[in-house]
């Protein structure tokens with residue numbers, strides 16, 4: 001055993017089956033194999049389980065078709081113990097590959113482009129009476145910002161026309177922080193009536209004006225965090241105020257129109273229940289450079305075409321890709337024999353040509369070839385009876 005080819009630490013088994021001096025027990029070999037494989041593992045996620053098994057004694061000598069390679073120089077079968085290794089990956093510790101692909105709706109770019117086309121006239125109420133149009137352009141910067149905030153506070157649960165009229169009266173009265181604080185509640189109520197929840201809004205206007213004077217030097221806060229702490233100001237108003245008053249994009253202003261349309265178009269990974277939930281879901285995939293336009297684009301679209309009740313799907317350019325098309329529309333299931341709707345593009349062209357009536361009006365009055373609203377069989381029978389009796 002003085003041969004240089006034998007070294008300590010190796011397991012050597014003699015032909016007689018005795019372990020030679022200096023050889024290690026089987027447990028040491030297992031340990032060594034385990035350690036070496038662990039060392040060679042590609043990373044912590046690929047934990048190796050090494051199982052060393054004692055080899056069974058081969059019986060192939062007895063087998064007639066057995067291996068004939070055994071010679072006297074090789075160990076006997078009972079002595080030819082081979083160490084077998086079984087390498088298994090521990091399933092619990094396997095780390096799934098990092099997902100780099102970001103979810104986005106299938107047709108959103110095309111749908112957004114078509115909404116732009118439908119909004120090209122910029123003739124929705126929000127285009128002329130939204131918060132961007134309600135402040136005094138001649139006023140000092142901090143007063144303009146205050147007026148933007150006031151118009152946003154008044155616009156909640158209120159039509160743009162009503163908000164714009166209230167803002168006109170307030171501005172004529174003097175819509176500044178000091179003036180609001182010096183106006184009694186009754187007068188203020190009369191000025192903003194009939195905006196929705198006008199009594200609460202009188203209280204909020206007073207409290208907010210006091211906070212602005214005492215804590216912000218008469219200006220409005222320049223952060224979403226600061227704005228949402230003001231009484232009567234929620235996340236939608238805060239993001240819109242940041243955009244309109246401070247010219248900063250902090251998030252998407254999601255109101256009831258944006259919330260509804262995003263859900264109808266399938267622009268959310270899963271349906272959402274509140275505007276705030278919708279905002280977060282939209283901001284996950286919508287490119288930031290489109291956040292600013294999203295509010296006015298979808299609000300106007302919601303005011304003119306994708307109405308809360310009975311959306312005008314038959315004139316909507318997205319009717320072929322929208323998963324909600326005709327589900328809530330009065331022309332959902334045209335009866336057999338009724339004329340088919342003209343192509344949406346041609347219908348929309350009727351609207352955009354100067355001098356023609358709007359597609360919205362066409363749909364409502366059945367002018368311009370839109371499909372007439374189906375009449376129920378009961379109503380048809382009643383009409384026939386009336387004719388006969390008449």
Ligand code: SF4
Nearest residue numbers: 306313316319322325
């Ligand atoms: S097809 Fe109908 S539901 Fe869909 S976006 Fe257009 S108007 Fe709205």
